[in-house]
Amino acid sequence: MSEITNDKFIDFLNTFNDREYRNNKFYDTITEISRKKSGNQDALIENDFRMYSLDDIAKGSDVLSLNLPKTTDALFYRENPDGTLSLFFIVFKFHNLDDPDAEDLLTNLVNEMYSEPKKLKCVCKYKKDLNKIRKYYGDSVKHTLILKPIESIKIVIPKLYKEYDSDVDEKEIEEYLDCVEKNLYVFVSTYTENGKYNRHKERMESMSTGLENHFERLKSGNIIDNYEICPRSFFDDFLENEILS
Structure with missing residues (x-):
């Protein structure tokens, strides 16, 4: 049984969260985190809510930067009323469905x-x-999206925690993560009309269907517990219902 508690894990995450330092790239706004994925000045999602920029954190690690794994773009947590902890691994995919x-x-x-x-x-x-x-x-494209949650959960978090507390065995970290709810959200750029997909619905559904079997296997292996593939217009609902609720 892992001796890592939820409080200890939150303390670990908070080492990357300097609220006084507004330019902290490890704990950044969704606007800036999603802007980094676009390759230009456009942000996939405009939102000032701050999350952990897992990609930047991995790049800043002495161990991980030597052979950089695939990571989800953002990471956040929610403390639940029953005392459990939920982790949210978030990917921003700048995929314009209007373009061929x-x-x-x-x-x-x-x-x-x-x-x-x-x-x-x-x-x-x-x-x-x-x-x-x-x-x-x-x-x-699918290969990268599949690798991101696997390497984030199985490699990045254990290595980062080991850097944080060298007395903890990585096996203990893995045991702790096995007991925590792990949610994967993939947000892509698309267009909506009155809250519903417009004429690009079929292409959006095709992308989702192509990944569902892979993500279902990740669920069966207890790598993730839940997943959603959403258009970027759903981010505010996700924030309100999953993070801030």
Whole structure:
């Protein structure tokens, strides 16, 4: 039985939370955390609520920075009335469903080349390679989203806690995490109309369906307890109902 208590774990998390230091990149606003994932000046979600920026924390670790794992973007916790603790691992995926993805672009390219006899020879030569690229592109996106919760829970948190308290065995940390509720939320950029998905609903559902089987396996292995894939417009509801409730 792990001797790590919820209070000890919260104390560990609070070492990354300097409320007096407004530019603390380890404990940052959702706006800034989600902005880092966009690769430009746009934030996926505009919200001043602060959470732990797990990616930055991992980069600041002497141990983890040597071989940086895949991490969820944000981490937060909720103390429940019954004395239990719930952890929330959050991913921000800047995925604009209005833009064609690589698979669509490659499909259109192949179809266009087939429509022109002069390009048919070129199509026959490269179609197989183009289809391979299309296949592996889709796999890489899912692969990254699947790795993030696994490596965050099984590698990042245990290593960080070990740095915080060298007297604790990593096995003890894993035992503690096994007993804590672990929730995964993936927020993607999409558009909504009156609180419902608009014409991009099918593509959103397709992305969700492609990940559900993988996340269900993570649940069966007690790596996570719950998961949700949501459009960014649902973040305020999530914050109110799951974090602040």
